[in-house]
Amino acid sequence: MSADRPAGTEGLRRRNAALVLRSLRQLGPATRAELAQRTALAKATVGVIVAGLEVAGAVAEIASGAESRTGARGRPGRPVALRGDSWVGLGLELNVDYVAAVVLDLAGEVRLSESRPVALDDGVEQALTDLVRQVAARCRAAGQELVGATVAVPGLVRGDNRTIAWAPNLGLEGPGLADLVAELLGVPVRVSNDANCAAYAESHHGAAVGAEHALYLTGTVGIGAGIVDRGELVRGAAGFAGEVGHMPIGDSAATCGCGRQGCWEASIGLHAVLAAVGMPELDSPLESAAAVAERAATDPDVRAVLTRVGEDVGLGIAMLAGVLDPEVVVLGGYFVPLGELVLGPARTALDRRLASAAQVRPELRLSTLGIQAAALGAAEQVFADVFAGELDLTSG
Structure with missing residues (x-):
């Protein structure tokens, strides 16, 4: 202090x-x-x-x-x-194939954590609506007062922290999502990039605690990055910093969800990996990756695919390390169950691509927060205004 x-x-x-x-x-x-x-x-x-x-x-x-x-x-x-029994923040994540919620109290303790797959006959917004209603009811039953809510999404969010500018994997745009959740809850609602939220969570609760300069990579259908410097997010001029999934790395012919070819996430995103190994998607990215890891134990072709994915991961991290010089890179989402199957080749590729022996290789770590990392970071961000003196808990 x-x-x-x-x-x-x-x-x-x-x-x-x-x-x-x-x-x-x-x-x-x-x-x-x-x-x-x-x-x-x-x-x-x-x-x-x-x-x-x-x-x-x-x-x-x-x-x-x-x-x-x-x-x-x-x-x-x-x-x-x-006190942890009175004021709470709600963090939500809306992703392609799942929704998640975390309730965090003022003291930094998780009071509720839940994720669920999006059913094929439900839209992602309907799945989020159902989750929000249920979580809000549980908060009311526990006598907890909501300070606000933040919704993490895999896309670009404008500087007003409400307007989705571009979310190709979700097909959402504008302030409608923030308006929907605010109407359901009756509290201030922000929207934030999922990688930024997860990076914030890792720096305050997870694998990047104590690291002054950290980079977080999501591991879902899309690949995004959250950049943390001394505990604070680096968002860039328009708030769009960290949109790394569309860097031209990997298979130049692979088609991305954005409509272009050769994007990084088209080679290392979850759908790309499942397609390469010929396996179906399960209820969550972690379950899907765990099944791939189990198969890799006996199938050399699957191991070969994961080696190639790891090399592409390492190549991208090398490019980012040359620009950002992080001391820690945290890999989240589906990367966690794959572990060394991806991290080993990534380290090798990273060492090979560092420009100078004087350049220190960032430490690669796996997320410790699970699939709820983005929702946890979103909940933590709810209290940012309180701890900055912009929101007064004593005024009510």
Whole structure:
């Protein structure tokens, strides 16, 4: 928290409250005196902020084995912690063949996590609508207050965080999806790129925790990248950074969902891999990939396909590493069950393509968050305005 400084004027009360909330989220429970030391806010200011947050149900005093004393007269200071039973954020993912939901509380704990395949006779929007209604009902039954919701989609989302500009694998465009979910929930709703959401989740909860510069690659029908620098997403001028699936890498004759040929995802996306090994798609990308991995154990032709996929993965990462210089690259989605069947050839290809021995090969890691990574990151992003002081939990 050393980089955070207090906002000393009366008009910046929300930012001071956010400073306290961030301290509790990042560093854990603390007494009011300790919070004053962490944030450099006056003790009296911290006392007022904590009192307001207690009334709002955002924080609560907790019992400790030995209540701490700070040298001041009066009763011992009691630690304050974020409450996890009141305020929650809803993260949703809408993908080609599945939908997912994660409910995350203010303290950063997952309260609900669910994914389900999209039935052939249902559209993806109908599948998402059904999931949203069920999750919202469960939140209400648990007495949880929704701060907002974020929907992760495999496509380009404009800077207003509502308008889908291009999602070739879904066929959606415009603000309609945000409007639909907002009508169902009655709370503010954002739409965000799925790779960005998953990258945000990995940097806060998963395989990229502690890495200052990380790159995340989705592993679904499409291939996208999320770029994280010091815990924050890099979105580019129009918010479209990370649209790597359409780089011209791999089989130049392979037809992509975007209508062109030779795109990276047309060679390493899930549908491309299943077609190459002659296997059907199952209920989720993870199940499909697990079946491919099982077959690869006894079928040299399948292993050969995965070696070729891994080489194409490594070639693309080499190009991205030369531009972005990440210290960690996290592979998610269907890449996880395939593991070293893809990672081994990818490392070999990456080493072969690095321009100089001085260039450090980024560490390749598998996602630890499962198919709900994007939904988890979407839920975490709901609280971004709270921790930035843009949304005040005490105002209601």
